[in-house]
Amino acid sequence: MPENTELKEKFLSAPRLPGVYMMKDAQGRIIYIGKANNLKNRIGSYFTGKDTRPMAPFLLTRIVDVEFITTSTPKEALILENNLIKKYRPRYNVLLRDDKTYYHLSLDPAEKYPRLRLVRKRVNDAALYFGPYPSGMAAKETLKFVQQIFPLRSCRNLDFKFRSRPCLEYQIGRCLAPCKGLVDEKDYSMLVEGTVAFLQGHRKELISGLNKQMEEASSNLNYEEAARLRDRLFALKHALEKQHVDSVTEKDQDVLGVYADAGVYSLCLLFIRSGKLMGSKSFTPVKTKADLSEIVSSVLQQYYESNNPPEEIILPCNFPDEKVIAEWLADKKRKGVVFTIAMRGAKKALLDMACANARENFMVLQKKEEQKNTALVILRDKLALEKLPQRVECFDISNIGGKNAVGSMVVFQNGEPVKSGYRRFRVKTIDAPDDYGMMREVLARRFTGTGTMPDLLVVDGGKGHLNIALSVLKDLKIKLDVIGLAKEEHRMFFSKGSVKEKTLKCQDRVYLPGRKNAVSLASSSSALTLLQHVRDEAHRFAVSYHRRLRQKDDLKSILDEIPDVGSRHKNMLLRHFGSVKNIREASLEDLRNTPGLDKKLAQKIYSYFRNERDYSR
Incomplete structure (x- = not known):
């Protein structure tokens, strides 16, 4: 005790x-x-x-x-x-690091003309969800393939509602333009049913149904429709023939493979649907003192909390609370779920395959970790840093002519971005084009007060930006390793009778305090690649924030010019129509039907956009 x-x-x-x-x-x-x-x-x-x-x-x-x-x-x-x-997120529980990044395809049958959407997270609504898919690329490839065979609309609901004519998707045969009534609701419903059948794995019933529709169209002398159905059938059969792994059963199964090395566990799930291997999902290895049975239990709880369970789950071992978890999964599926401990035969072969995938994932990530550690050591040695730069912070500025000026801070820990540590700064004291002044303000705001100090501070810029950073840190009595990273054109001179100058591609150079010339890291160096990744991420983060502020100002400036349209009306219009473009293209009837907008003001808005000729958007 x-x-x-x-x-x-x-x-x-x-x-x-x-x-x-x-x-x-x-x-x-x-x-x-x-x-x-x-x-x-x-x-x-x-x-x-x-x-x-x-x-x-x-x-x-x-x-x-x-x-x-x-x-x-x-x-x-x-x-x-x-x-x-x-x-x-307790420290000593087994946690699936990426438990919210599973990709699904979603379709809402309650819509008059449903569409397929790629979503990261399931919500408790009436929509149908298909997946999970092992990656965004796999989900997008599936979505692209389905849209080629079943040309459902792909536009957002607001675009669908206010579209004035069929879009490019209709022109290339990947949409039937329900937005303009070019397909009736019954025919569109048949496309939706085919899409759902395909994604749910009912391949045989789907092919049989399409064959029947093709024969009916042919007997009714509707040869164009028969030809479309024939092409759809061919594409489906060709896709199904690409399956490389077939099971002797037609069940839906998930197979959990585990690979362990020195207390680190790598996990991989294989997805078998209707007897065919449809994909896999690997998880970030976890280091834990828990035993295998507890890990299996934790994985089942965390993964299937947001994903539909199959009919059977093949596992490497028994686990605690098996009966309770089986009951919970049965409630989710509304059908019994079987746990199988594979010992021999075809199921053991599937389990071995899942374990082999888990081992391969572990080896790949281990090699990646070694490369990141090597990059950090190279940075420390080449740039004469006081310690290993495990925590790196990088700053960048984004503005156009001093307007909507912003700064960004990104954080990398052991070579990986830590997005919870990112910060955005809206420059408050400078409204003129002054990058140095803006960088001074952003750095002063970051390092004033408490907070975790970085091992290495990186500024996106050359000597000038580096000197600003050193000046700020000196004023605040903070001692840190600081570098500047800037692109420079590399020039070469040739002389043979006359002097010629040739500009080669830009190269990234590192500026160090107290050193006149910049340091060049090898272009293939893992250290330079890491610095470029950090700098590019800071640039992306700053630019995205600057664009968002600029777009917000653009929206305000256009609507502010319309008489009697105040902030309440602006927010109401943008919330109802989604964008100024949709407001501009709306009919008078659409504007009059906007909740909270009287007919007189609707007429003013309509007349303004019809009479105005010079738009920035």
Whole structure:
């Protein structure tokens, strides 16, 4: 038992009910969250030696407090545990690092003319979701292929509503222009049904249905429609023949492969749909003292919380709470889900394939980590830095003629962007073209006050920007390694009878304090590649913010010119129509039907856009 008397009393008073326990360290941080059918028995197992996991004694040395939340059933405890892990992200729980980046295709059957959309996250609405897809590229390729065979509309709802004529997609045969009534609702519904059947894996029924439609069109002498259906059938059959892995079963299956090396676990899921391997999903390796069974349990909870489970999940081992998780998944699917521990045969071969993919992912990421570490060492040695630049901050300025001037700060930790540390600065003290003054203001605002200091400060610019950074840090009495990174044209002179000058491509050069000439890193150097990545990310972040402010000002300037249109009306119009372009192209009837806009003002807006000739947009 723990020596802390208060903690000991909490353990002894743990309820004999299902629920969740949260262990906290000396700083009050939640470091581990677990669930139990009987909280008192579960907590007691930590101190009686019944919990044989290597992590149990490790946790006991770190916890100083524990909280309990009871639930009515073990299934509720399972759901609560998963939600709390996502909220608090405890250090010693197994976490899927990219648990919100699965790509799906979404289609809302409630729309009159539905469209397919690529989405990152499922929401609790009435739409149909297809996936997950292993990457954005795989999802986009699927979407592109489906649109070629089933020409559903691809435009946004606002564009669809206010479109004045069919778009380019109609001209190239990838849309039937329902926006202008060039296809009736019944024919469009058949396209939607075909799309859903294809994405749900009902390939045989779909091909049979298309064959029947083609024969009907041919018998009705509608040869153009028959030819379109024939081409659609050919494309579908050709796509299905590209499958390289077939299973003897027609089931939908997911296969979880695991590869372990020195306490680091790499995970990979294979997706088998209707007996065919449709893709895979690899996860960032996790370092944990948890055993394999607990890792499997955590993966099932976190992944299927936002994804539909298949009929069968093939696993490398048994795991705790198998019955509760099976019941939870069955509720989500509204059908039983089977867990299979593959020992031999075709399912074992699939499991071996998933484990091989997990191992390959681990090796690739390990090599990438080694390359990043090498790049950091090269930067330290080549640029004579005081320490390894594990945390790098880079600053850039973006403006046009001093207007809408902004600064950006991006953070890289061990060679990877940390987007939670990014900051944007709107320049407040300068409204003229003065990059140096703007950089001075941004840096002063960043380094005034408290905050984690970087190991290396990078400014996008040459000697001038570097000197500004050094001046700011000197005024604030801060000592940091600082460099400037700038593109320079490389010139060469040739002399043979006459002197000629030739400008070669721009090269990135590094400026260091107290050094007259810039340092050139090898163009193929991993260190230079890392610096370029940092600089380009700072530039992208600054430019995107500057454009957003500029567009906002452009919108305001156009609508501000219309008499009697105040800020309330502007916001209302933009919210209803989506853009000034749509407001400009709206009919008088559309404007009159805008909620909160009277007919007199609608007429003024309509007349303004019809009489105006000189637009910046």
